[in-house]
Amino acid sequence: MRNSPPDSPVISLGERLPGGGPDAPLTQVLQSLRPDLMRFAHWLARDRSLAEDIVQESLLRAWRSREALKDPAAARPWLLTIVRREHARLYERKRLELVPLEDVADTYVAPGAAAAEDDLFALRSGIMRLPLEYREPLVLQVLGGFSTEEIARELNLSVTAVLTRLFRARNKLRVLCGMGAAPEPDGEGAVP
Amino acid sequence: MNCAQARLHIGADPRSESPELTAHLTSCPACRRFRDEMLTLEGRIQRALQDPPQLGARRPAPRTLWRPLALAASVLVATVAVLAVWLVQPSRSLAHDVVLHVQEEPESWLARNAVSAQGIAAALRNAGVDFGVTSDRITYAQSCWFHGHYVPHLVVQTTQGPATVLILRHETVRASHAFSEAGLSGVIVPAGTGSIAVLAHGGDMRQLAGELSRDVHWLPEPAQPPPPKS
Numbered sequence: 097m098r099n100s101p102p103d104s105p106v107i108s109l110g111e112r113l114p115g116g117g118p119d120a121p122l123t124q125v126l127q128s129l130r131p132d133l134m135r136f137a138h139w140l141a142r143d144r145s146l147a148e149d150i151v152q153e154s155l156l157r158a159w160r161s162r163e164a165l166k167d168p169a170a171a172r173p174w175l176l177t178i179v180r181r182e183h184a185r186l187y188e189r190k191r192l193e194l195v196p197l198e199d200v201a202d203t204y205v206a207p208g209a210a211a212a213e214d215d216l217f218a219l220r221s222g223i224m225r226l227p228l229e230y231r232e233p234l235v236l237q238v239l240g241g242f243s244t245e246e247i248a249r250e251l252n253l254s255v256t257a258v259l260t261r262l263f264r265a266r267n268k269l270r271v272l273c274g275m276g277a278a279p280e281p282d283g284e285g286a287v288p
Numbered sequence: 289m290n291c292a293q294a295r296l297h298i299g300a301d302p303r304s305e306s307p308e309l310t311a312h313l314t315s316c317p318a319c320r321r322f323r324d325e326m327l328t329l330e331g332r333i334q335r336a337l338q339d340p341p342q343l344g345a346r347r348p349a350p351r352t353l354w355r356p357l358a359l360a361a362s363v364l365v366a367t368v369a370v371l372a373v374w375l376v377q378p379s380r381s382l383a384h385d386v387v388l389h390v391q392e393e394p395e396s397w398l399a400r401n402a403v404s405a406q407g408i409a410a411a412l413r414n415a416g417v418d419f420g421v422t423s424d425r426i427t428y429a430q431s432c433w434f435h436g437h438y439v440p441h442l443v444v445q446t447t448q449g450p451a452t453v454l455i456l457r458h459e460t461v462r463a464s465h466a467f468s469e470a471g472l473s474g475v476i477v478p479a480g481t482g483s484i485a486v487l488a489h490g491g492d493m494r495q496l497a498g499e500l501s502r503d504v505h506w507l508p509e510p511a512q513p514p515p516p517k518s
Binding site: 135142143145146216223224225234239244258259260263266267269278279281 | 292293295296297299301326329330333334335336337338339494498499502503
């Protein structure tokens with residue numbers, strides 16, 4: 097785990113909160129959103145310690161660029177975006193090049209598996225095993241509250257591509273829950 | 289909006305209430321049923337996403353049980369302390385044996401050609417392991433006799449050099465255990481009811497081990513072939 101410099105918000109959060117400095121509102125926001133950020137990062141990174149690293153780095157970045165946050169009400173999507181980008185950076189920088197797990201994840205989603213196990217446990221496991229290209233927009237949408245258009249902008253994809261990825265993500269989870277795969281629309285919305 | 293477009297939008301966002309979709313749903317019972325199904329699934333997805341693995345909150349104990357629980361906890365702590373000493377020892381021994389095994393197959397580190405999917409499958413078969421690995425990064429795959437069982441022995445090429453992976457169906461570890469011995473560093477992590485050992489000439493293998501442990505699936509254990517003749 098990386099160490100925080102002495103002036104990091106991670107360290108100073110607790111110390112600054114009781115005070116009434118100019119950054120106190122932001123530190124409160126950062127602290128209150130930390131569980132959300134952690135949950136979000138965990139779903140992206142699939143690893144708790146990695147998620148902690150990501151959140152810590154993201155808070156540092158947010159702190160350094162705090163002037164960019166004009167509207168405190170927009171802090172949550174702003175921070176989630178920073179977390180997503182930090183995850184992407186970490187993924188590019190640190191990921192060991194070995195097996196493209198995303199490519200083989202399909203083989204692990206056994207039809208009807210949820211019927212035999214605890215539903216939520218199986219579903220969590222299924223979400224964890226979704227390829228990142230499907231898991232990321234799903235988490236952005238469901239946990240982050242991002243619209244399809246916002247996800248498309250963030251991931252640099254077309255809206256149609258995002259719709260398709262979200263459809264496929266849920267379709268895989270349908271199969272996991274024993275609901276059967278829905279036929280993939282082959283109309284003008286579908287992307288190969 | 290036609291049915292294909294409607295289903296794409298429903299599948300992508302079951303809660304969508306766009307005017308086009310709403311208009312389509314009023315005249316299409318089949319798409320309405322599909323949306324009802326997807327809304328049911330959506331509720332489950334939302335509940336699942338609220339609580340990633342390892343982040344689950346523990347259910348608080350009722351206050352009236354505080355004292356008996358505290359007493360029980362103190363007994364438990366003492367028991368766990370004793371058990372921990374007992375449990376750590378086999379793990380250390382396992383790490384030592386893993387290192388010995390790898391040292392006995394030094395050629396495994398030298399392989400540079402990717403093993404075929406059939407070769408990987410053959411290495412996994414005797415242990416009843418589904419790993420779904422089809423990577424061209426695997427340069428060594430054997431079924432090795434280890435602690436009385438055949439275990440898959442793989443070498444995976446990583447950015448930090450080759451890493452040995454032993455998939456140990458019959459070796460239970462309670463927690464991740466990093467070790468360093470004979471110039472090799474490694475980690476043994478729980479994987480279902482078994483474990484996975486990852487070993488390399490330096491570098492942090494925890495991330496790799498964590499990824500692998502999530503992707504190993506234990507199939508029904510096949511009948512063991514006879515042990516190799518020594």
